[in-house]
Amino acid sequence: MDDLRWPKEAFIHPEGENKEEVRQLAESIMDKVLDYASSVTEYPPLPKESDFEIPSISGEGVSNRELIHQIQELIDCSMNPNHPRYIGHMDSIPTFVSCLGELVSTFLNNNMLSLEMSPFLSRLEVHVLEVIGQMFGYNEQAGGVMVSGGTLANLEALAVARNQAFSVMENGLTEIKGKPVIFASDVCHASIQKACMLLGLGTSAVISVKTNDHSKLDVHDLELQIERAYDQGKRPFAIVATAGTTVTGNIDPIFDISQLADKYQLWLHVDAAYGGALVFSDLERHRLKGIAQADSITFNPQKWMYIAKTCAMVLFKDRQVLEGDFRISAPYMNEVAFTNLGEINVQGTRHADIVKLWLSLQYIGLNGYQQLIDQGYRFTKIFTEEVRKRSFLVLQAEPETNICCFRGEPAYLPKEKWDDWNRELQQQLLDASHTFVSLPLYRGERWLRAVLLNPFTSRSQIQDIFKQVDIFYDHYLESK
DSSP: OTTOOSOTTSSOOTTOTTHHHHHHHHHHHHHHHHHHHTTGGGSOSSOOOOOOOOOOOOSSOOOHHHHHHHHHHHHHTSOOTTSTTBOSSSOOOOOHHHHHHHHHHHHHOOOTTOTTTSHHHHHHHHHHHHHHHHHTTOOTTOEEEEESSHHHHHHHHHHHHHHHHHOOTTTOSTTOOSOEEEEEETTOOHHHHHHHHHTTSOGGGEEEEOBOTTSOBOHHHHHHHHHHHHHTTOEEEEEEEEBSOTTTOOBOOHHHHHHHHHHTTOEEEEEOTTGGGGGGOTTTGGGGTTGGGOSEEEEOTTTTTOOOSOOEEEEESOHHHHHHHHOOOOTTSOOOSSOOGGGGSSOSSOOOTHHHHHHHHHHHHHHHHHHHHHHHHHHHHHHHHHHHTOTTEEESSOOSSSEEEEEEOOTTSOGGGHHHHHHHHHHHHHHHHOOBOBOOEETTEEOEEEEOOOTTOOHHHHHHHHHHHHHHHHHTGGGO
8 A cells, every 4th residue: 555645534444543643634634623612602503704715636635734724714604503503403412422433433333234234233223223213102012223313204104004004015005995094183203205206106105184373283183184185086095193393393193093093093193202202201291192093203312312413223123024035135245133124124235323312321321311301391481471472473383392483473574574574583683692593484484483402501591582682672663
């Protein structure tokens, strides 16, 4: 390798010949990262306009100094979800140990495709998911896999449901008589439609069920839609319930839905990407009543468990159904009694996300996670009380998680101006106090959404946010 020209630190020498040079580069980069992470309040939640131009890919490679400079530019131009006033989305500040876990798994570089390529980590993933499955109420027959996000988790769950319902794993959909359909609320995540598109069913296969004033699926309308689908010659095969809707964070009545799923012999999938974390709270677990009846569950620890992205999973009540209706064997792998995870996963080659999840669970502990979730509820209550104190603000729904969705409806403006008022308030909060709330379009109107997820968001910061709201309300007409 003496005649090859690349940076001395491009790889770590297997016998440590460049250990000190690698250490110096690593320390320089870690200093930049730690300086940023420990001073995030000095950065705005949203990046400012930058004149930084993405450089062309170097022919000869850049120096260490230039590399570090580009890393700093990357930091400066990036979203800052670690800021305590970044409360607009389900993006959490990651636990430090999950960041270190990401570093460890990257260096190990095991491939979760098979036991041969990840002998310990494959078994670790199976073990941890069995434990989490039991927290949802599953027994020892349950199992699952980790995937890169909730979209893939929902896709795999519905693929298994489809394959089991119609026995199409081998021959496909062409011989099915009647259109296969599923049922989900009119505020379900967009990944449900995307899954049906990818599964060859088309987005029209998702029959939309009404939600009530609290953004929860209407069980009466669900049964009407099921009966109507049968009457029209369609082939219902699954119901999707949501535990933690994207905009309002509300939770569908899972137990009541499970009763209908059982009555009509339909697969029940619960998209608990966000709300699944409630199983870690003794006080709030009851909100997921009935989830143990689900045939499959999506859960994303990258959200309310503060694990660095990506970290998601899909769990199945009966692992044998997953293996029987989804497994594609990899003949190039050694045959062992252990099922290679890549054979029962929509992904093949896969990063070992289990490391950062496992280390965070070990380091923070179940009690620590319970405290984090319960704190989110306390601050959501404080935030919601501030909304209720103001006659010009209204709640979209009663919060069931740590999400408060609200908007201004000032009497001094006509109704058609309210969306603009809320849009300008969002910008004012960002400009005046570095507070970022999102502005989703929900049921034809613009709403402000606050996600009380960051453990460093404080009561005083919430009170300051509403002082800014009051100032904006009082002086809005003067500024026009």
